[in-house]
Every structure is written in structure tokens, then in C-alpha cells.
Amino acid sequence: MYRSSFFSFVFFFDFRGKQTKRQNSELEIEKMNENSLDEEGAMDLLNQLEAILESDPLIDEVGFIHPSQFVMLSKECCESSDSSEDGAFRPRDTKFWNRDHKLGISTEVLLPLCKAAKSAFMDVMKQYKTHSSLSDNKHEDENIMFGSLSCLSFESEVMKHSRALLLLSCDFGTAWNSRKLVVSKKQQMSMFMDELLLSALVLSYSPKSEQAWSHRRWIIKMIAGKYSTLQDIIANESELVEKIAERSKMNYRAWNHRCWLVSYMTRGQMLHEIKKSRDWAGLHVADNSCFHYRRRLMLGILENSFCKQEGDNSSYDVENYQVVKEELDLNEVLIKRYIGREALWLHRRYLSLCLIRHLTTMHGTCCHSEQKTSMDNEINKFLDNESCLLNSCSTIQDMEFEDFKAQAMYSAIYFLWLIKQIPQFREIELQVKLKAGNLKSILHKTCPERSFLWDFLDLNGF
Amino acid sequence: MGELAVDKHVQYILSVEKRKDSFESVVMDHLRMNGAYWGLTTLDLLGKLDTVDADEVISWIMKCQHESGGFSGNIGHDPHILYTVSAVQVLALFNKLDVLDIDKVATYITGLQNEDGSFSGDIWGEVDTRFSYIAICCLSILRCLDRINVEKAVNYILSCKNLDGGFGCTPGGESHAGQIFCCVGALAITGSLHHVDKDLLGWWLCERQVKSGGLNGRPEKLPDVCYSWWVLTSLIMIDRVHWIDKEKLVKFILNCQDVENGGISDRPDDAVDVFHTYFGVAGLSLLEYPGLKAIDPAYALPVDVINRIFFSR
Numbered sequence A: 001m002y003r004s005s006f007f008s009f010v011f012f013f014d015f016r017g018k019q020t021k022r023q024n025s026e027l028e029i030e031k032m033n034e035n036s037l038d039e040e041g042a043m044d045l046l047n048q049l050e051a052i053l054e055s056d057p058l059i060d061e062v063g064f065i066h067p068s069q070f071v072m073l074s075k076e077c078c079e080s081s082d083s084s085e086d087g088a089f090r091p092r093d094t095k096f097w098n099r100d101h102k103l104g105i106s107t108e109v110l111l112p113l114c115k116a117a118k119s120a121f122m123d124v125m126k127q128y129k130t131h132s133s134l135s136d137n138k139h140e141d142e143n144i145m146f147g148s149l150s151c152l153s154f155e156s157e158v159m160k161h162s163r164a165l166l167l168l169s170c171d172f173g174t175a176w177n178s179r180k181l182v183v184s185k186k187q188q189m190s191m192f193m194d195e196l197l198l199s200a201l202v203l204s205y206s207p208k209s210e211q212a213w214s215h216r217r218w219i220i221k222m223i224a225g226k227y228s229t230l231q232d233i234i235a236n237e238s239e240l241v242e243k244i245a246e247r248s249k250m251n252y253r254a255w256n257h258r259c260w261l262v263s264y265m266t267r268g269q270m271l272h273e274i275k276k277s278r279d280w281a282g283l284h285v286a287d288n289s290c291f292h293y294r295r296r297l298m299l300g301i302l303e304n305s306f307c308k309q310e311g312d313n314s315s316y317d318v319e320n321y322q323v324v325k326e327e328l329d330l331n332e333v334l335i336k337r338y339i340g341r342e343a344l345w346l347h348r349r350y351l352s353l354c355l356i357r358h359l360t361t362m363h364g365t366c367c368h369s370e371q372k373t374s375m376d377n378e379i380n381k382f383l384d385n386e387s388c389l390l391n392s393c394s395t396i397q398d399m400e401f402e403d404f405k406a407q408a409m410y411s412a413i414y415f416l417w418l419i420k421q422i423p424q425f426r427e428i429e430l431q432v433k434l435k436a437g438n439l440k441s442i443l444h445k446t447c448p449e450r451s452f453l454w455d456f457l458d459l460n461g462f
Numbered sequence B: 001m002g003e004l005a006v007d008k009h010v011q012y013i014l015s016v017e018k019r020k021d022s023f024e025s026v027v028m029d030h031l032r033m034n035g036a037y038w039g040l041t042t043l044d045l046l047g048k049l050d051t052v053d054a055d056e057v058i059s060w061i062m063k064c065q066h067e068s069g070g071f072s073g074n075i076g077h078d079p080h081i082l083y084t085v086s087a088v089q090v091l092a093l094f095n096k097l098d099v100l101d102i103d104k105v106a107t108y109i110t111g112l113q114n115e116d117g118s119f120s121g122d123i124w125g126e127v128d129t130r131f132s133y134i135a136i137c138c139l140s141i142l143r144c145l146d147r148i149n150v151e152k153a154v155n156y157i158l159s160c161k162n163l164d165g166g167f168g169c170t171p172g173g174e175s176h177a178g179q180i181f182c183c184v185g186a187l188a189i190t191g192s193l194h195h196v197d198k199d200l201l202g203w204w205l206c207e208r209q210v211k212s213g214g215l216n217g218r219p220e221k222l223p224d225v226c227y228s229w230w231v232l233t234s235l236i237m238i239d240r241v242h243w244i245d246k247e248k249l250v251k252f253i254l255n256c257q258d259v260e261n262g263g264i265s266d267r268p269d270d271a272v273d274v275f276h277t278y279f280g281v282a283g284l285s286l287l288e289y290p291g292l293k294a295i296d297p298a299y300a301l302p303v304d305v306i307n308r309i310f311f312s313r
């Protein structure tokens, strides 16, 4: 289901994304305002933020809001809310906004807040480390009396300040590490789950944060093998990626995380994921990452059947063939619906290769001649289908439209790519009479600048 | 469009260090070591490294080294292989590798190799082919590549190869130009490029060039100056760079300059940063733009620095 980001309607500063020159100069102006805040004022702000985080542990979205938008947001809430409990953290001087588990922070205070959080974190880390090394050298009974008590309070301070800091500076690796250190000492399931929540919160404003994604993987590796809930967690992770991918298009880090999950999935889960992500793929045909995820799942399914050779693997063979075949059919539908999309054609290269490999390796293993002929038939049927597809897509219906030109180009390059990887295709190319002329002339018409193709054509006697 | 605004870019890089009081510089503080590498290598390519006080930089770098031998992104932060390579590269730029306890750094990197040949980025165990490249590049510069199991390292990288000829972060990960640079670079340094189907990979890489002449990192993405580096280096290493339109790419990079205030951005009219300034200048150096020092595509250091390391004595 589509879920729009709560903060997407306000002007959103993405500090880690690219800024235009105009946004940059606006930041310069804010910087001058911020300098008026002294250190004490900054610490006070940090305390406010940490109190909010403490009081509402279920915050699931953070946004940085420009002062002008901030005023509007606060007003709107005052009007809509009639109860007094709502206003707990609103007034003061409206630098924070917290309602319905959403947190807004004014861009006006980002710099002093970030500096305060950083120095608070660095200070407590230093003390914590000194304390830990000291208590390592002490006798055990002394540890119980003094050590462990203050150790606990240091740890909670580390967790408090690192959380505030990571909301402001999401790739601060040392802060993530400090949390790993504390959490790995405790080994409590609830703490592991809290880490997943914090990481999701950071991803709500910085969906490409490498550290936040990496933190999740570390947590999952810690949980794996110890708790029975792993399969549920994997399913939740997969859903989280889909949710984030909806707002953050072609997000490599997010999809990479989803691909990583596949190695923890059972065959059943992989099949389920293929089904589940099918509609999403159809609605986001430019997102190569989603198609790659489907390729990863397919390869996982295909590999999975080879591991279990001993048992009854023939049933898997049929199911596997079905998976590849259905993906090819879906891809063809999409190619015809969305004209000239690169990711769709690249996906088809992969699928064709997969299918041919699958069919030819099955050849090797079966000895019944009956089955062999049926496989030969399947291959021939596939080759026929591809030449029909090429024929229909390479005919440029309207030279004026870039999309049709792109479609013709991608289809011709696709065929050429198949010839390179599967030499049998060369024969078909010679047999088929394309309406649009031969491959070479289509490529001449659509992409004369792609010199790598000409080298290939020359080498292969086109 | 015009020419490369060399003086403006030098001024821009020198000014970045001084602008310490912006939100941007505070949140980038933890990766200052990478920033130092990007900025200083750019200055060297432009022939202006002598405008920097080398001793000051080196003493700061050494304050970032930890007991483990690894370096952190800034003083007081945790060490990581990402910053360790930058520290080693900057010391190489200044011809100061001798200040290092090489055995100690090598021990740190060697300790990050896993049983399957892959490398973790730090003690917390995230695995990525980027870390494989860094480990191999770094140890090679320190001339102790024999400290790791090279065969296993190469096999792990090959296990991350996809059917399209490209490479991802881990086995089964999506092909990405940045990861391809890392994998091809590591294979080049270890003399293992014969494992790569050059025509197949070259094909995928050339398809990254879009109409404007710029290169993207994945299908359907917008062009971006930093991919000039990731894609070009890979194409050079597999000897297929003649397959793209170099002239158009030069124009694209030059169009991303801020000719008034210096610096290069990812795309025309975006805000500039040191990262893209480095990749823009390094890309132009690979394209043999006049007046720039040549850069080595595998080690990401000026060719004269590499020659000094491998051919002196």
C-alpha cells in the first residue's frame, strides 16, 4: 500500500542529498542566525530534544522544517487540537514539534543542536571507555560495589546522546558503534528491537544512510540463530524496504539490503516474495533495483533446487521453469505497455539467459528422449517468441517520438546481446525477415553513436 | 562552457578547510580523512599541492591512528578501513610513507579478512567488495600484499559477479559502477583481470553514457560527474575506453563547474562539493585534459606518485 511521508508536504531540507545553489544560500543565512546561540542555550535545546525522545519512544518519523513552515505547522495544530495534553512539547520557543509520533525539528537550530549532541556524546564516550578499562583491572567485588552501578548509568547516557546525535548526523559511524558495543554486552531481545526502530527512524529522513542500513544487518546477524522470530523479522525488513523505496526512488542501499535478506530466506519465503513484489515492479518500471531484487530471488530459487539433489528434485524443476517463464511473460507485457524503458530490456537479457541455461542444464540431466524433444521444443518456442518480439518492437511507428526510437534501439541491442551470449541466436537473426530491416540498419537509425556495437557487429560478420 | 577553471578550483578547495562552522561541515566532520584525500589529490593533479602545509596535515593524520593500526576519519572517532586507505594515500602523495609503522597498518588490514576471502570494514563486520578493493590497494601501496590470502580475496570478488558482467557489494548484489570500479581495480592490482569478460562488462559500462555525454552508475539514473571516475577507470582497466564518446564527456564535466566560486557539482547547476570536484578533475585527467597530471586508474593516485612507490630504488 502507498503510504506518503508525513513530512513530505513541508519544505524538506535533505542535507545528504544534493542541494541546488539557491538552497545553499538559504542555509548560509540561517547559519548567521544560529551563531547567536551560546553553548548553554545549545545544551538546553539538546535536553529538550532528548526529553521528547524519552517521552515518546514510538516516534517513527523525523523531519527538518524551515522556520517559515514551522510557524504554519504549529498554528495548524493549535487550531485542530483542543486538548491541553497535546501541547506538552510544542510551545517554549517552537524549535520542536511532536505529535502522533512524528517529530519536527526547526532547521534554525540544527547547527547548535548538532554541535551540542556531538560534544555530549564524545564526552560521555571518553568517560565510559576510561571507566571500562579501569573496571577491567579492578577486583570483581569492587566492580559490584562501584563499577557496575556507574557502568549502567554511563551506558544509558551513551544510548541517550548517541540517539540524539544520530537523528542529526546519520552517518556518524562512531555513534552507531557505541550502540553496538552497549547492546552486544546486554544481549537482550528488546534492545535489539529498539535498535531496529531507531535505524528505521533515521531512515525516515535519510533513506540512503549507509550506516543505518548496515546497523540493521548487524542486528539481524546478532539475532540470527538465537531467536525463533528471525523469519518474521526478515519479512518485516522486506516490507520496510518496500515502504522506503516508495518515497526514495531507485535507492541502491535500500534494495541492496533487501537482496541481502534473501540469503536468510527459505524457498517458500523466496517464492512468496516474488509474488508479493510483482505488482510493485509493474508500477515502477524504471526502478532497475526492484527488477534486480526479483532476479536475486529467482537465482536463489534456482540454486536452491540444485542443493537438494538427493530427494525428489523433478518437481522443483517444473516449478523453477514456471517461475522464469512467468517473469518473462510479465516482462513482455510491461515492455509492450511502457515503451522504451531501459530497465525492462536489461531485465529481459537476464531472464532469457536464465531460461536457456535452465533448459540446457535440464537436458544434461534427463535421459528420456521424450523429455529431450519436449525441451528442444521449448527452446525453439522461446526463440520464435523473441524474434516476434523483436519484429514488433523494432518497427518505429513514429520517428517523432523518442520513446519509439528508444524501444527499437533497446530491442535491437537486446537481440545483439543474446547473440553474444547465446550463439544460436545468430542463425535466427539470419532467418527472420524483420519489417524494419536487419539489425544493423535498425542500430544505424537509432544509435549511430554507440561505437561498442559497431565493433561487435564487425567482429561477428554482420 | 569554457575551460577548466584551475585557479578557482584551487581556491575553492583551500577555502573548504576554513569553513568549519556550517551544519554541512559539522555532519561531514567524521569523514574528514576522506575529504583530505579528495582535496589534496585534486590539488596535486592541478599541480598545486605545495600550497598546503604538509607537516600540519601529516601530524593531524597520525593523531587519527589507533592502537589497532587503523585510522579514523577524524581525531577521537573509531577506525575504519575507509579512512585507513585515505590516510595511506595522502601520506603517499606527500612522499611520507616512511612515517608509518607499516607492519602495524598491514596487521590491521590483514585482520579484517574473513574466512571466505571477503573483507570487513571494521571490527563490527559489515562486508562489501569496496573493502576488498581498499585492503588490496592499501597493502599494495605498502608493498605487503603477500600478508593476505590473495587467491581467496579474488575468488570472493568473482563470486559477486553478475550475469550482466558487472559486480555488486556482496554475492547477488545489483551491479553498480562504483562497485565495478572496486572489483575491477582489485582484480587489476592482483593481476587477475583474465577472469573478466571484457566485452560483456565493457558493453554494460558503455551503456552508462547518456545523451548529454555524462555517465550514470546504473540503468535509468541521471548522469553524475562522479561516475566519470567509476566508469572511465573501469573501461581503461579492461581496455574498452574507446567505446565511449570522450569529447562529449569532457564537455559534460566542464559544464558542472561553478566558474565563479570554483568547485564542481554532480550535475550542471547543483551545488558543488569536494567529492565531485575531485572526481571531475580526476575524470578530466583520465581523459587527458591538457595541463593536468596523469592519474592511475587502479590506485587512484597520480601516476608519478605510483611510479615513485614501485620504481624507486
Ligand SMILES: [Zn+2]
Residues within 6 Å of the ligand: B224, B225, B226, B227, B266, B276
Ligand atoms: Zn555523484
